[in-house]
Amino acid sequence: MASHAANLWVLLGLGLAGILLVTKKFKKNVKEDFGAFIEKLQLLPPPQPAPPKAPHPLTSLTFAVSDVFDIEGYVTGFGHPEWASSSSAASRTATAISTLVEGGATCVGKTVVDELAYSINGVNKHYGTPTNPAANSRVPGGSCSGAAVAVAANLVDFSLGIDTVGGVRIPASFCGIIGFRSSHGAVSLMGTLPISTSLDTIGWFARDPNVLRRVGHVLLQLPFGIQRNPQQIIIADDCFELPKFPVDRIVQVVIKSTEKLYGRQLLKHENLGHYFSSRIPSLKLFHKTNGEVKTSSIRVLANIMRFIQRYEFKYNHEEWINSVKPTLDPGISAQIYENLETSDTDIENCKSVRNEMRLAINSLLKDDGVLVIPTTAYPPPKLGGKELLSEDYQNSAFSLLSIASISGCCQVTVPLGYHENCPISVSFVAKHGGDRFLLDTLQNMYKSLQEQVDVIATSKSSSNAVSKEESAETAKEMGNQAYKEKQWQKAIGFYTEAIKLSGNNATYYSNRAAAYLELGSFLQAEADCTKAINLDKKNVKAYLRRGTAREMLGYYKEAIEDFQYALVLEPTNKRASISADRLRKVFM
Incomplete structure (x- = not known):
């Protein structure tokens, strides 16, 4: 009798174990359904050093990479099957990936990018659009859509992307995670496909600011240094006039967090359009009189950035894109072949604007200042939504993105909760080369920012006067x-x-x-x-x-x-x- 009872309990235990395994498998399949990955693989870190040496700094972390990075033995697909089929397997691994693996992290796969990594929407007709875990009916943002989704869906601890005109910042904002765009030239681009050489820079995603910072210290190869607190937090008032959703809550979160941590005396306000007009003489070469200077200067910068991107992309890949033009997504094709009013002399003028703009921002922020701007002007559009083709959607987005892209400054996207079930964010910008300072500032402020989000989101007297139901x-x-x-x-x-x-x-x-x-x-x-x-x-x-x-x-x-x-x-x-x-x- 006792034996029969024991057998019964053994069978029960095996049955429960089987159910748990099925449940785990089911959960795994659900995760894979987000469509983030192009290809699964595994690059393992080297063995841990023997004590008393410290373990690798990224030990136990997993990461994914956008399909613009070379991995030895694998084809880099660039978001287009024709590119993949006409390319050979890479003979070496991109420097950034090797650095992370040597630092103790495990690479687990390549992720979807927008076609030719050229869009900010996150839509790819060839490989499918990854599902936005934060808002399933909305686009995930591009170009590094899959890398952002992999992090937002908790499939990896962090992921790697390329930010040219927002390739990391936009999907980070749309998916409700942290995204860091490093200073231009701060991290090696060796082994990545060029999109726009003077704008391309390495970026990475994470859910945890501590992970973001650890990855940054490895990629930037930063020695030990004392953390510095910001001495000024500058809110770009005119930039906060661009978003199509209420921004009072975002500004209040930043203000309250700054007051709590550093005191109100650090807060300053700036009209960035006016500032650029007075500090970037070369802008006059592109400027058109069209009303208010405060918005027109930033809009001009957006046009300059788009021209640089298009010119350099065609310089790198024109023969190939001409051969496959009929297969390109119409929206991307229109951007590549867009007839912007420019001439050959504008190339040199663009270089002048870039140099003057970097000096202007460095002068504004100095070594210890942070510029606060919205990351995006729109919440993530609905899949197939009209906004994706809207000229205002494109212009507003590029106006905000151009600030860091043209100047080469570093920028971090910080999630600040939701508005009408869509993720919203704010961005902090530091001067070119201020990557360590910006990572440290984010780590210091992140908890306070999220606390203020919680307070304002649940407050009955919210500045947006939302209803109890909302x-x-x-x-x-x-x-x-x-x-x-x-x-x-x-x-x-x-x-x-x-x-x-x-x-x-x-x-x-x-x-x-x-x-x-x-x-x-x-x-x-x-x-x-x-x-x-x-x-x-x-x-x-x-x-x-x-x-x-x-x-x-x-x-x-x-x-x-x-x-x-x-x-x-x-x-x-x-x-x-x-x-x-x-x-x-x-x-x-």
Whole structure:
């Protein structure tokens, strides 16, 4: 008899183990469905040095790279199958990748880029558009869309990309993660496909500012140095007039965080368009009188940046793109062959603007200043949305992106929560060569910035005067993001705030129950699911979660009833079917 009981428990254990393995496999497939990767591979770091030497600085971290970086033995695809089919496997690995692997990180694959890495949208008709984990119905942003999605979906710890005219900054903003564009020339581009040589620079994505900084120290090969606090935080007022969504909250987050950490005396305001007009004489060579100077100077810079990108891209690849022009995405083809009003002499004038602009920003920021601007002018557009083809969408985006691209300065994109279920962000810019200072500043400010986001997002007297329902949805979305990042207690806090604002929403209780389950708080999970079911009798997830909680509490009969009722509502639900059958066989 005892032997029979022991065998029963062994079988039960094996059955539960099998279910766990199936669940893990299912979760893995869901992650892969984000469509971030072109190719999976593995580049392993060298063995750890023997004590007392310190371990590699990036030990245990995984990363992915955009498909513009060479990896020995693999073809670099450039986001276009014709390029891949006409290219040979790389004979050596890009310097940036080798540096990271030698630093202890493991490279796990190549990720999708926009066609020829030339767009800011994140759409690729050949390989598919990666799914934006932060807003599934929205574009992920480009050109390094897959690299951003891989980080946002928690598939890797960080990823590597190229930022020419926003290739890292835009997808970081649209996917709600951190994106760093290094100073032009600060990190070796050896082994990368050139897009626009005078604008290209290495960038990287991460969810954690500490990881971003560790990667930066390895790539930039920075020696030990004392951290410096900023001595001025300059808000570009005219740039904050460009976005098509409310920016008061963004500005208030930066102001409140700065006051808390450094004092209000550090805050300054600047009209960047006026400043550039007075400090960049060569702009007059391109300037057209079209109303207000404050916006026109930045718009002119956007046109200059686009001209440089187009000119240098065609210089590098014109013969090839002419041969495949019919296969190019119409939107990208239009940009490459756009008839901007320029001449050969404009090339030298562009160089003058670039040099003068770098001097102007260095003069404004000096060694210890940070410029604050919006990352984007629009929230991430809907997939197939009209904004993607809008001239204003392009012009507004390039106006903001041109500041760092033309000057060669470093810039970091910082997520600041959500607006109407879409990620929003702010960007900090430091002078050319100020990469360490900017990484340190972000690390010092990040926690405070997120705290201010939480305060403002849940405040009833928000400057945007949003309704309780909108505030509740914002809190729920922040809870969802915390849940994705496995910050269960933080997720519970956000869901609780959503319930306080709108206590008759079954989803809020059900979501909080999911977080309680992760923490092993089964009584709380059961109570929340019961409340959700009372509010919505057809909430399948609530029945499944309550069934799980009751099973763990030993209420097997009630758990079976929950799983059976979930099956009545959703007859094809495999989880409910497997769970009900398993419990019936063992406990009935």
